[in-house]
Amino acid sequence: MRAEAQHLCLWSNAIVPKPNDWREHATITGYSMAREHDDNYLPSASLLDFLSTEDPIVAVSMGSMHMENPSEFVQMLSAALADLGARAVVSGAWTRSLPAGPQALEANILAVEDLPHSWLLRQRAVRGFIHHGGAGHTATGARAGVPMLVLPFFIDQNFWAAQCRRLRLGPHPVRFSDITAPRLRVAVAELLSGEWDGACARIASRLAEEAGGTAIAADAIARQVQASEAAKPCSLVEGLTAQWRHRESGLLLSGLAAAALTSRRLTQWSDYDTHPVITWDRSEDFDKASGDGILSALVLIAFKVLELLLRVLAWGESTGVTANPIREAKIRQSSYDLDKFRNYTPVEHGGQCPMNEQQLVQNWKILVGVDC
Known part of the structure; x- marks a missing residue:
């Protein structure tokens, strides 16, 4: 909840009202029950x-x-x-x-x-x-x-x-x-x-x-998807969405760009704030009209969040450090994006590559005023 990730609580306000200290990213949807x-x-x-x-x-x-x-x-x-x-x-x-x-x-x-x-x-x-x-x-x-x-x-x-x-x-x-x-x-x-x-x-x-919880949950997810589609672009790589904001320069960077700069020691992860964007993976072609598909997605999200939370808690107990699970997940995803970029084979993708890493670094130095 502190990480401000979207929370969909599948119970009714009539049973457990929304606490006053919960912010707008927490939605009590009402019950979602199949008949x-x-x-x-x-x-x-x-x-x-x-x-x-x-x-x-x-x-x-x-x-x-x-x-x-x-x-x-x-x-x-x-x-x-x-x-x-x-x-x-x-x-x-x-x-x-x-x-x-x-x-x-x-x-x-x-x-x-x-x-x-x-x-x-x-x-x-x-x-x-x-x-x-x-x-x-x-x-x-x-x-x-x-x-x-x-x-x-x-x-x-x-x-x-x-x-x-x-x-x-x-x-x-x-x-x-x-x-x-x-x-x-x-x-x-x-x-x-x-x-x-x-x-x-x-x-x-x-x-x-009450309106059905499934419809309210689906609407909340749809609004998050729309927010991601309206997200701002990366300042260094055309066609990529910003996931990070460089605190000193104010530049918005994709995960790939931030990971590339960090790997070359031009920046550190502590220099970045997460940019509030939701990444929605449509690769599995969910059927938006299917109530069963919505319920399955919600169950999957719940289990993945629980799994991540348990891992974070176990890590925090052993080290004495409290992690931000959303930030840690974004760092891992950014590093994965960079690895995929470095192993990109132009021949397999029509002979075109959107940008090489050297160009990315050069663009960064120009924008922040560093001699190339």
Whole structure:
């Protein structure tokens, strides 16, 4: 965030408002959630039969979280539900480790491994949602307007649990490691009390009125692309876009030019400020009209940023120096551009080369007033 790189935060302002100290390069887009899997879902006859009841039903999912003893959790849940005259549909990968067979689970619990939460939460009998506090589960529950009991395991799950509590979308969270049969019974009773219905309905209404996060994110990316296309040219090499500003002379230089001058010790990287330009690689010919393509690009960007951040943090911890990841990435890219330029073969490119390195250096000396 301090590096002022574009940040697209795929959550809703209704859940986490934009902090006052975040600047304009951070955009809270709203949720971006596909409905294809939901719309195409065909529930089994046993699931439909289980849902056709007047008893309140609780949806339960712990996502991909690992449980030491899932059977023990299910037994505690079953006992809590029995005292309240309620039932539960449990889903997720963790259900694979539950005992198999028609008599393996209590009569008030149905296990379904693969189930769209958004579909289940829209069913009339479902009155509550118990989950681990993942960002996706929290978003789905809030959009459905169903009270949530969050049982966080670690990391950001505690954050989302706190937001649910702050917004009164359900009872006080309970760490999964702290669950006991009595605590679970009290928490489920509070979940089904009806106390949270009003707040949940209001949040769901606000989320329904929001524009889709995918469209807002795509618009933000498009504006960045337009900004890059309006960027200023390099002062030394025609046809290249400026990536750096030489602090003393004010000249705008491409990565190639800055790397060439630095390699010849005419300048140092500390002499440059990054020029605010976004480089957009179109070599893979993204389909701009494809929602799936946009989502894939956003996921890729998120993973690449996370990977870069982890590398920077690890380097900073070992050296005691805090790096600017955007600047470091631009230096590496500039050096790569120079290497490609030096290995340029005119014969392979129609016999023409835009400029040799000696010409670049000569132009630099002329512009800064150094004798050639």
